[in-house]
Amino acid sequence: MEIELKQYLQILQKKIGFIAIIVLLASVAAGLASYYLMSPLYEASSKIIVNKSNDTQGRDNMDYDSLRTNALLIKTYKEIIQTPAILDKVVEKYPELGLTSTDLLDMISVDSTIDTQVMTLSIKSKSLENAAKTVNAVSEVFKNTIPSILKVDNVIILNEAKPEDHLAPVSPNLKLNVAIAFVVSLMIAIGLVFLLDYLDDSIKSERDITLYLSLPTLATISNVKPEELTGKVASKSQRMVGDTVYANANQ
Known part of the structure; x- marks a missing residue:
C-alpha cells in the first residue's frame, strides 16, 4: 500500500x-x-579577431562567405592555440611567468561567439596581475606564430588584458x-x-497494526487533554449501573 x-x-x-x-x-x-x-582565482581576457589574408582582399570586398570562412577558421585556431606549438614558445619567451606548458593548458580557455570572427582568450590565476600578463603573452605569441603555421597573416589583437579591468575574483x-x-x-x-x-518498524498508529501485522483494529484510544475532562467525571465518585446508583466502598 x-x-x-x-x-x-x-x-x-x-x-x-x-x-x-x-x-x-x-x-x-x-x-x-x-x-x-579556497584560494581566490582572478580572470583576465583578451580578444583576437580573425580576418582573411589581407594580400588578396580589402575590407570593401568582405561578404557573408568571407565571414563564414573566418568563423570556421576560428575552430582551427582554438585548437592550435592550446598546442605545444604555441604554449612551449610562451614558456620559452616569458620565463618570468614561471609556468610550464601543462600549467598554461590548465589555465587557458578559448571561447567564440557563433558566426563571428572574434575569439576571447581567458586565463585564470591566483594573481590578477599574473593572469593579465599571461593572457597577453599567449595572445602575442599566437599572433606572431600563426603565419608560420598556416602561411597567413590574419590575426589581430583587439584588446589586451589590463589588471584594473578585473578587480573582483571570479572564484x-x-x-x-x-x-x-x-x-x-x-x-x-x-x-x-x-x-x-x-x-523504523515500531508501531506508531492503528494504521501500522493493519499494515504491518495484518490485524484488525477493534478500538482506538485518543489523546485527551486534561482540560477536556472538566465536567465529564461523575461527581462524588459515583457510578451508574442501569437505573441504580452505586457508591464507592469508602462512602
Whole structure:
C-alpha cells in the first residue's frame, strides 16, 4: 500500500528540526570553506579577431562567405592555440611567468561567439596581475606564430588584458556555493528522514497494526487533554449501573 502525500508531509513535519539543522550546518560549512579555505582565482581576457589574408582582399570586398570562412577558421585556431606549438614558445619567451606548458593548458580557455570572427582568450590565476600578463603573452605569441603555421597573416589583437579591468575574483563564488550546499543538503536530509522512517518498524498508529501485522483494529484510544475532562467525571465518585446508583466502598 502506498503512503499518501499527507503522510509524507506528516513525516517531514515531525523531523523539520532535524532537516533544518542539517541544512544550516551544510550551508554554514560551505560558506566558511569558500571564504577561508579556497584560494581566490582572478580572470583576465583578451580578444583576437580573425580576418582573411589581407594580400588578396580589402575590407570593401568582405561578404557573408568571407565571414563564414573566418568563423570556421576560428575552430582551427582554438585548437592550435592550446598546442605545444604555441604554449612551449610562451614558456620559452616569458620565463618570468614561471609556468610550464601543462600549467598554461590548465589555465587557458578559448571561447567564440557563433558566426563571428572574434575569439576571447581567458586565463585564470591566483594573481590578477599574473593572469593579465599571461593572457597577453599567449595572445602575442599566437599572433606572431600563426603565419608560420598556416602561411597567413590574419590575426589581430583587439584588446589586451589590463589588471584594473578585473578587480573582483571570479572564484570561489560564495553565494553560488552556499546555494548549492543548501539544495544538496536539503535533498539529502529529506532522503535520510524517509529512509529512517522506512527502517523504523515500531508501531506508531492503528494504521501500522493493519499494515504491518495484518490485524484488525477493534478500538482506538485518543489523546485527551486534561482540560477536556472538566465536567465529564461523575461527581462524588459515583457510578451508574442501569437505573441504580452505586457508591464507592469508602462512602
